[in-house]
Amino acid sequence: MRADLIIVGAGMVGSTLALALEHCGLDILIVDGSPLSVAPFDARAPFEPRVSALSMASQRILERLGAWQGIATRRASPYGEMRVWDGSGTGSIHFAAASVHAETLGHIVENRVVQDALLERLHDSQIGLLPGARLEQLRRSGDDWLLTLTDGRQLRAPLLVAADGANSAVRRLAGCATREWDYLHHAIVTSVRCERPHQATAWQRFTDDGPLAFLPLAGPAGEHWCSIVWSTVPVEAERLMALDDEAFCVELGKAFESRLGMVLHADRRLCIPLRQRHAKRYVEPGLALIGDAAHTIHPLAGQGVNLGFLDAAVLAEVLLHAAERGEHLSDERVLSRFERRRMPHNLAMMAAMEGFQRLFQADPLPLRLLRNVGLDLVDGQAEAKALFVRQALGLAGDLPELARA
Numbered sequence: 001m002r003a004d005l006i007i008v009g010a011g012m013v014g015s016t017l018a019l020a021l022e023h024c025g026l027d028i029l030i031v032d033g034s035p036l037s038v039a040p041f042d043a044r045a046p047f048e049p050r051v052s053a054l055s056m057a058s059q060r061i062l063e064r065l066g067a068w069q070g071i072a073t074r075r076a077s078p079y080g081e082m083r084v085w086d087g088s089g090t091g092s093i094h095f096a097a098a099s100v101h102a103e104t105l106g107h108i109v110e111n112r113v114v115q116d117a118l119l120e121r122l123h124d125s126q127i128g129l130l131p132g133a134r135l136e137q138l139r140r141s142g143d144d145w146l147l148t149l150t151d152g153r154q155l156r157a158p159l160l161v162a163a164d165g166a167n168s169a170v171r172r173l174a175g176c177a178t179r180e181w182d183y184l185h186h187a188i189v190t191s192v193r194c195e196r197p198h199q200a201t202a203w204q205r206f207t208d209d210g211p212l213a214f215l216p217l218a219g220p221a222g223e224h225w226c227s228i229v230w231s232t233v234p235v236e237a238e239r240l241m242a243l244d245d246e247a248f249c250v251e252l253g254k255a256f257e258s259r260l261g262m263v264l265h266a267d268r269r270l271c272i273p274l275r276q277r278h279a280k281r282y283v284e285p286g287l288a289l290i291g292d293a294a295h296t297i298h299p300l301a302g303q304g305v306n307l308g309f310l311d312a313a314v315l316a317e318v319l320l321h322a323a324e325r326g327e328h329l330s331d332e333r334v335l336s337r338f339e340r341r342r343m344p345h346n347l348a349m350m351a352a353m354e355g356f357q358r359l360f361q362a363d364p365l366p367l368r369l370l371r372n373v374g375l376d377l378v379d380g381q382a383e384a385k386a387l388f389v390r391q392a393l394g395l396a397g398d399l400p401e402l403a404r405a
């Protein structure tokens with residue numbers, strides 16, 4: 001099977017790229033190891049444990065690609081405020097969408113919901129979709145990439161995009177150099193029912209062992225649900241995972257200083273080891289890496305997939321402009337335009353997350369004092385906070401057209 005462009009990975013990021021190129025006249029094939037089926041949405045079903053805080057920029061991209069409607073009709077929780085505080089001090093900071101005249105800071109959406117809304121659009125499009133297609137081998141064959149799937153089928157294309165996630169097979173098989181290191185953190189994720197309303201606020205407490213986030217979910221009337229991301233050292237994560245539900249709720253409530261009253265119930269827990277990865281280059285002739293295949297960062301600021309959506313939108317824009325000018329899309333000079341626009345932004349975000357994480361895990365007293373004073377200082381600076389809010393909305397920097405107002 002041959003195509004002009006093969007995208008490996010029909011996750012949130014790969015699907016977004018395919019849809020952004022839907023009308024460009026290229027013969028596109030998107031392949032994924034999973035069945036790529038869309039389950040009927042059941043509003044009474046428990047929340048999926050994996051959620052993402054989607055920025056305004058991501059919302060705009062998904063709106064323009066016709067996928068936001070499918071998200072909004074399923075389940076999405078807007079949040080307008082963010083409260084962050086230091087669990088071992090007194091410093092705190094509060095952000096509000098209203099400070100930049102925005103209605104929301106973003107939406108908390110289950111990953112499954114985003115994925116299904118995108119898949120629904122893909123199934124309705126002319127884009128070639130190959131489910132159950134797991135990449136096993138990859139090599140150059142003339143000007144093409146030759147892909148061999150686990151069932152022996154072969155695919156070829158002059159342009160290949162890796163959107164196959166953190167453990168990207170394309171990245172590994174193509175020999176792309178990557179810098180990676182362990183955060184020495186595991187993230188426990190689940191959905192919890194709290195005693196008190198979440199006030200459409202994203203809450204984050206920095207504990208000595210790592211950040212604990214309570215993200216608002218749109219639960220049934222009269223019930224107050226949050227998605228939690230509890231990042232902590234592996235040995236503590238193992239201990240917390242081994243607790244029964246009741247004991248886990250008690251420990252979680254304590255770690256969160258009972259800001260939303262008691263934690264009344266916790267759903268099934270998942271424990272995810274956290275690693276930072278960054279490909280040294282996002283492109284080589286005929287190949288581009290996007291989303292988690294190019295970079296994975298600590299979830300403390302909920303930015304991973306937001307960066308991935310911007311990668312997809314920028315790559316689509318670069319390819320569309322190059323096609324208009326009659327350039328070869330697999331030319332490294334063309335693909336490098338994508339890398340030049342996205343790498344500095346992704347690196348800056350990764351560095352900021354790294355700095356945050358280190359500062360809040362630092363034990364020496366001067367650093368503790370600094371972060372408490374620093375948080376309170378910034379909290380009093382309306383302009384500095386507005387800058388941060390624009391970053392959180394994803395509206396700072398070099399935006400692709402799909403993400404602009």
Ligand SMILES: Cc1cc2nc3c(=O)[nH]c(=O)nc-3n(C[C@H](O)[C@H](O)[C@H](O)COP(=O)(O)OP(=O)(O)OC[C@H]3O[C@@H](n4cnc5c(N)ncnc54)[C@H](O)[C@@H]3O)c2cc1C
Pocket residue numbers: 008009010011012013014031032033034051052053054133134135136163164165166168169170187189229272290291292293299301302303304305306307308
């Ligand atoms: C605890 C936690 C919380 C997070 N919270 C947030 C948040 O609030 N906001 C945010 O923006 N980000 C968040 N993230 C990050 C976000 O989840 C990821 O950035 C995002 O899922 C990456 O999407 P992707 O499409 O690049 O990759 P993936 O979602 O991993 O998709 C990869 C796709 O490739 C397919 N695939 C893999 N290997 C192969 C193969 N060999 N052959 C064929 N197909 C293959 C898979 O089946 C999958 O469909 C969080 C991450 C974690 C761990």
